[in-house]
Amino acid sequence: MSRTAAPPAAAPPRRPAPAGGARRPGPLRRLSPAARLAAAFLAPAIVLYLVFVLIPLVQSVWLSLHEWDGVNPVKTFVGLGNYLDLMDDRLFGVSLRNTLIWVGLGTAASLALALGLALLAWGTGRGFAVFRTLYFMPQVLPTVVVGIVWGWIYHPSFGVLNKGLEAVGLGSLARGWLGDPDIAVYAILAASVWASIGLSFVIFSAALNNVSAELLDAAKVDGANALQRFRHVIVPQLSHAVTLVTSLLLIHNFQAFDMVWVMTRGGPQNSTQLIATYTYQNAFADNQVGYGAALSVVLTVICLIVTVVFVRLRERTSEV
Amino acid sequence: MTTTHLSRRSFIGAGLAGSAALVLSGCGFGRQEQAAEGQTTLSVWDSFTTEPVNTSVDALGDAFSKANSGVSIDRNIVQYDQLTALAKTAMASGDGPDLVYYSVGKGNAGILVDAGLLAPLDDLAEEAGWTSSIAPFALREATFDGVLYGLPNESEVSGWWYNRSLLEQHGLAVPETADDLLTLTEAAKSLGIVPVAYGQGDFYTSFWLFSQVACNIMQSDALGRLVYENDGAWNSPEIVQAIQTVFVDWHQAGVFGENVNALKAQDATDLWTGEQAFLLVNGSWATGTHAEALPDRELGMMPLPSLDGEHRVFSAGSGGAYWLSANAGEADAAKDFLKFVFSDDALPIWIEQAQLVPPVEFDPGSYETEELQNRIATAASGDGDPQKNLGYQVNHGLAAAPFLNMMTEGFQAIIAGDKTPQQQADDLQAAWEEGL
Known part of the structure; x- marks a missing residue:
């Protein structure tokens, strides 16, 4: 088949060409009314996306190629210098490792806990509303408030966690949770997981209502135990919910900043630095905006890679 | 199916309306208080968030306005570490305050000096007599390359x-x-x-x-x-x-x-x-x-x-100092404020209300102060x-x-x-x- 189609032989022009030369209609006129309506509705979103996402992104990339203190009118072009400096920066390695821990462990823990809680609350009848309210409540709290409250919980002298451990005879486990570089990041992550499971719980609860009772009963009759019913009957029917929740959690965890900043500001010994907090520290506290921009570009690239891999994996699983 | 026809006029109208909404929604950002006719509004950003200093700085502003008819102060209080980021960004964009209270040192106010965002105060210091009245260590803290740029408020x-x-x-x-x-x-x-x-x-x-x-x-x-x-x-x-x-x-x-x-x-x-x-x-x-x-x-x-x-x-x-923006819209009022900071009217506010020790010579016995404060002032x-x-x-x-x-x-x-x-x-x- 020919790749070029012949023009219709007898297609008359919709309007006679004006005398003195053909005047092409403007781009809007060439659109159908429905397309114009669609363009009108899309335009504000496109403008917003351009102004608040694409242009800042391009500016960040441009800034990352410069050395700049954030206030001086002169920016020095350094090419890929900032990116090369990242390779030798020990704290970049620490913040990258912590970011990966945060995203990987944080997403897995939130997903598992939310699903587990939704399963436990499933079928509790009128009591479900109580559980739903209870588990969703942290979701409506501002992250800063959650950070402050958990800071009190972890307080080495007055915190309820240490007091509780001492009360049950586990005083040897009491410690300064946010002051120990080996565990501080996990302590903050626990607070973040607590704050983020509410929405996941609600989504899983809604999805569980659509799980086929007939299939579950059939599996039970066939002798499947609880774990097998969960693995082979419930989870496949929750696949769309799992995809949605995983996506939301990945986005949420890559954006993590405020909880760490409120609770430890990246300390002690920079042991809780995430790429986002390290970016902020460089750009706004240490006056190295170009280097901070390079860090933010790296974080963006990591987000893109993870997102693409995740979407591809989901598509492949769906096809199977 | 009914198709809605959108004329070019409607399309452009919708676009303009959307743009206007965007512009209007952005109008509140970074807004400065507008002064009434004949009034001058001095914009001051500081990080005095704790009591009793916070209330005392309000009182300082009121006393200044009382002594300077037609001048009011628009005070913006921001947490210390947020102010560090906020003020330099705002001042670099030409949208900062007339006066900012900022930390001393090369890594803080020194950055603003290097960028030409602060105005030198040597002439004002001479006129106000700061060179003899303010403790040398305090002036040293606000001086960069031999030029005075700030007025420290405290000897801490x-x-x-x-x-x-x-x-x-x-x-x-x-x-x-x-x-x-x-x-x-x-x-x-x-x-x-x-x-x-x-x-x-x-x-x-x-x-x-x-x-x-x-x-x-x-x-x-x-x-x-x-x-x-x-x-x-x-x-x-x-x-x-x-x-x-x-x-x-x-x-x-x-x-x-x-x-x-x-x-x-x-x-x-x-x-x-x-x-x-x-x-x-x-x-x-x-x-x-x-x-x-x-x-x-x-x-x-x-x-x-x-x-x-x-x-x-x-x-x-010095915990910090007041710095005059090189782009201050109300530079004269700002200089008047700086001259007022250690005036006879202002000193009681710093000493008695804020319970701070200003970097100027003063006789604690002349003020209503507690014994504790006198001991700290002596130290x-x-x-x-x-x-x-x-x-x-x-x-x-x-x-x-x-x-x-x-x-x-x-x-x-x-x-x-x-x-x-x-x-x-x-x-x-x-x-x-x-x-x-």
Whole structure:
């Protein structure tokens, strides 16, 4: 088949060409009314996306190629210098490792806990509303408030966690949770997981209502135990919910900043630095905006890679 | 199916409406108060968030407006570390305040000076007589390359607060020497009370303690030359030994209690005001707060116990200063405000209400002040011999971001046992050189 189609032989022009030369209609006129309506509705979103996402992104990339203190009118072009400096920066390695821990462990823990809680609350009848309210409540709290409250919980002298451990005879486990570089990041992550499971719980609860009772009963009759019913009957029917929740959690965890900043500001010994907090520290506290921009570009690239891999994996699983 | 036809006029109208909505929604951002006709509104940003200083600065603004008819102050109060980021961004975009209260030092106001965002104040200093009325150390802190750019508002010293009433209640005395301190520590541990409340959970608290250590071991002149002129080194054997004594030996002896890296400055203060600690590493800026928290107790502040058996020196400096924006819309009103800051009308506000020690000579007996405040004022003014008794803050002068970060991270590492004093001293010296 020919790749070029012949023009219709007898297609008359919709309007006679004006005398003195053909005047092409403007781009809007060439659109159908429905397309114009669609363009009108899309335009504000496109403008917003351009102004608040694409242009800042391009500016960040441009800034990352410069050395700049954030206030001086002169920016020095350094090419890929900032990116090369990242390779030798020990704290970049620490913040990258912590970011990966945060995203990987944080997403897995939130997903598992939310699903587990939704399963436990499933079928509790009128009591479900109580559980739903209870588990969703942290979701409506501002992250800063959650950070402050958990800071009190972890307080080495007055915190309820240490007091509780001492009360049950586990005083040897009491410690300064946010002051120990080996565990501080996990302590903050626990607070973040607590704050983020509410929405996941609600989504899983809604999805569980659509799980086929007939299939579950059939599996039970066939002798499947609880774990097998969960693995082979419930989870496949929750696949769309799992995809949605995983996506939301990945986005949420890559954006993590405020909880760490409120609770430890990246300390002690920079042991809780995430790429986002390290970016902020460089750009706004240490006056190295170009280097901070390079860090933010790296974080963006990591987000893109993870997102693409995740979407591809989901598509492949769906096809199977 | 019904198709809705959209004319070009409707399309453009919808687009314009959307654009107008966007523009209008953005109008509130960064908005400055508009002055009424004949009125001047002076925009001032500061970080006086705690009481009684916050209310006192409001009173200062009211007094200025009363003395200057037609001039009002639009005050914007922002947390210290947020102001650092916010003010420089706003001023760089030409949208900042007329006056900003900002930290001194190369890594803070020095950045704004380098970018040409601050106006020189030498002429104003001459006109207002600051060169003779304001303490030389304060002017030094706000001077860059020989040019004065800021007006420091306070002479603050960092030291150890003590609760003499609590100590005496347990048959103990305020420690004067390192041996006294270790004796007190043993007694305090048996009582379940923290000897000295100190936390490094905040990034800045090690600045205080290391300043005190450096003041004691180097004394004023040598430390001043190092901090302001880069004459000296941070990794001298004396500094290494001093770090060993305070951050390793004293810490391991239990002087600072447990979980030093987990406690924030406010946590340490809470321990002390809750009478669960005998002493507190803090500074004169908290005089009003402490007096309010422990009204019936005999409180005081002293320098770090001597490390060489002889010298005890407060670390002194200005918490911050008022700086005039080079792009100030109301530069004349701003200069009038700066001249008013230490006027006869304003001094009582700083001294009696804010309970701070302004960096000017004054007779505490002429003001209605508490005994505690008089004692702190005496200490902050050098107790008759400022050359001997007052040193410097190591985070001022030429200190830049690498050095500040190394203090925070390095002293946390020493407390955690992950670093030796020699390594920390060498890292501090390297970070100092990196920031020059």
